[in-house]
Amino acid sequence: MSNNMHDWLNQHGDFLYRFALARLRDPHLAEDVVQETFLAAIKSPSFSGDSAPRTWLTGILKHKIIDMMRKNVREIAASDLMSEQDANMDEFFDDAGRWIEKPMDWDMPENALEQKQFLGVLQNCMDKLPAKLSALFMMRDVHETDNEEICKELNITKTNAWVMLYRARMGIRKCLEINWLGA
Amino acid sequence: MLDCRQASQLISKSLDRRLSWRERLEIRFHLFICKYCKRFSQQLTTMCTAINRMSQSIEHNQDIQLPSETKNRIANAIESTVD
Structure with missing residues (x-):
């Protein structure tokens, strides 16, 4: 088993790392998570040889x-959770609910999504999110976890979740305008 | 009538759950009269698409490899688990 595992590390390690x-x-x-995957694999009796090793390892990796995401989001302290009120207390709208700074025309060129510059700024903006927002945002928008499942898993209310996702998206959008369009 | 704050909140919610018909109607009307919220809505969609593309490009980038120190660390961990 150990020899097998070393071969698999060499053959599939890079693939699993990119996936993660x-x-x-x-x-x-x-x-x-890649390390945990191999350690779980070696202890697991369930590899039957029916599926390709890569498929089997990827299944473990997904779990x-x-x-890991659950753990990150659970570390959100209860005091950091956001209520309905927090959605309305923001720097984006005036008292009448109008945009203070109006969203700009991004005028995306056809290939903007392939542009390293745009993607680089987007990643920086995501990195700048406060940890509590980031964990939830990664789970929802990057991993496309079902919302119901997130709430159940994390024991947060739907209100907490939507307000936090809303604030995360507002923050990233604003950050993109400042750093990408140079507003 | 929705104001822009309410509209932006509903647009964000629409990424996470299906809106009620009433909410959809309110949004559609607001977007019809408000070009800023329309931009906002398109921008959220752009962000989502870009985030998905980024994931795909990381996944398919052969230049990204498990660092060799990490590979060694994992190999050692495998050894000590077997023993």
């Missing part, structure tokens, strides 16, 4: 990634 990095966006966390 695409979802966690943090090299250290991605390395950790490890979700566990």
Whole structure:
């Protein structure tokens, strides 16, 4: 088994690492889940040889990634959760509910989404989110976890979740306008 | 009548759950008369698309490899688990 596992590490390690990095966006966390995956694999009697090793390992990895995200979001202290009121207390709208700074025309060129510059700024903006917002945002918008499931898993209310996602998206959008369009 | 704050909140919610018909109607009307919220709505969609593309490009980028120190660390961990 150990020899097998070393071969698999060489053959599939990079693939698994990229898979994890695409979802966690943090090299250290991605390395950790890959390690946990191999250690879980070696202890698991369930590999029957019916499926390809890569498919089997990826299945384990997916669970490890979700566990990692859960752990990150659980670390949100209860006091950091947001209520309906927090959605309305913001720097984006005036008392009458009008935009203070009106969203600009982004005028996206056709290939903007492939542009390294745009993607680089977007990543920086995501990195700048406060940890509590970031964990939830990664789980929802990057990993596309179902909302109901997030609330159930994390024991937060739907109100907490939508307000936090709203604030995360507002923050990233504003950050993009400032740093990408140079507003 | 929605104001822009309420509209922006509903637009964000629409990414997470299906809006009620009433909410959809209110949004559609607001977007018809408000070009700023229309921009906002398109921008959230752009952000989502870009985030998905980024994930895909990381996943398919052969230049990204598990660092060799980490590979060694994992190999050692495998050894000590077997023993």
